[in-house]
Amino acid sequence: MDGITTPTAGLDLHPLNPHFGVEVRNLDLRDNPGEEMRAALRAAFRQHRLLLLRGQEITTEQQTRFAEIFGPVQLRERNRIRSAEATAQHVSNVRKDGVFGTGDLDFHSDQLFQKEPLSALILYAIAVPSNAGGDTRFSDSMTVLDRMPEALRNRIEGLHVRQDYTFRGALAKDWNVDDAAQQTALTAVHPMVWRAAPGDRGALWVNKLSSVEVVELPGEEGKALMAEVRQYLYDPAVIYDHVWKPGDLVLWDNRRLQHARTPYDESQPRTLRRSPIL
Numbered sequence: 001m002d003g004i005t006t007p008t009a010g011l012d013l014h015p016l017n018p019h020f021g022v023e024v025r026n027l028d029l030r031d032n033p034g035e036e037m038r039a040a041l042r043a044a045f046r047q048h049r050l051l052l053l054r055g056q057e058i059t060t061e062q063q064t065r066f067a068e069i070f071g072p073v074q075l076r077e078r079n080r081i082r083s084a085e086a087t088a089q090h091v092s093n094v095r096k097d098g099v100f101g102t103g104d105l106d107f108h109s110d111q112l113f114q115k116e117p118l119s120a121l122i123l124y125a126i127a128v129p130s131n132a133g134g135d136t137r138f139s140d141s142m143t144v145l146d147r148m149p150e151a152l153r154n155r156i157e158g159l160h161v162r163q164d165y166t167f168r169g170a171l172a173k174d175w176n177v178d179d180a181a182q183q184t185a186l187t188a189v190h191p192m193v194w195r196a197a198p199g200d201r202g203a204l205w206v207n208k209l210s211s212v213e214v215v216e217l218p219g220e221e222g223k224a225l226m227a228e229v230r231q232y233l234y235d236p237a238v239i240y241d242h243v244w245k246p247g248d249l250v251l252w253d254n255r256r257l258q259h260a261r262t263p264y265d266e267s268q269p270r271t272l273r274r275s276p277i278l
């Protein structure tokens with residue numbers, strides 16, 4: 001199907017994956033959208049959980065204005081005065097203030113170590129490698145649960161996972177975290193199957209980066225269960241792979257989708273501007 005007819009009339013939407021994600025065409029974010037368009041964008045985001053807009057030429061201020069359609073934008077650490085620069089980070093391997101700019105990353109949701117993880121995220125491509133790599137992959141953790149064997153799904157309902165800012169999960173060997181950092185790290189316990197409200201479809205909150213333990217299970221048993229569950233995130237049927245071009249902007253639901261980064265040639269500049277939405 002080339003287009004989508006939804007309650008978001010007035011938007012030109014095109015599907016990216018059978019389960020989630022649409023490209024929004026013919027919308028220039030340099031223009032300040034009116035309330036009717038803002039409502040249509042919020043409805044599209046609720047329904048599809050990922051919006052892609054290509055060919056944008058926007059400033060930090062314009063990106064922040066777009067992000068605020070979907071919720072408050074988190075200020076950068078230590079910024080007390082609100083400004084556009086205080087609401088944007090750069091995922092970059094060339095900027096001095098760049099964060100998480102190198103290497104590949106396995107599927108995860110950001111800031112699960114917080115009591116209230118981010119609701120959504122935006123990445124806007126400023127510079128991307130000229131050769132292959134550095135793509136962002138998205139896995140629909142709600143559909144992952146739907147496709148999981150019923151016995152396994154029933155087993156994980158009601159279990160809780162400790163999430164740790166030191167990234168002491170299954171990839172701990174890659175992070176070289178010292179004991180002092182472990183003692184002071186942010187940590188939170190969340191359901192393995194998260195729901196915004198009782199009766200909602202669940203989303204899978206377990207990953208290789210921050211998931212440390214299943215609270216109700218002995219250590220090795222819990223780790224084995226998390227490893228078994230994570231395997232379903234890699235099913236190609238539930239994944240959308242985004243190959244970046246400069247000017248691409250992607251907004252996604254951080255609580256229902258997990259994202260990952262593929263390896264790339266780190267001699268090539270890669271800079272994405274990030275807006276975290278509370």
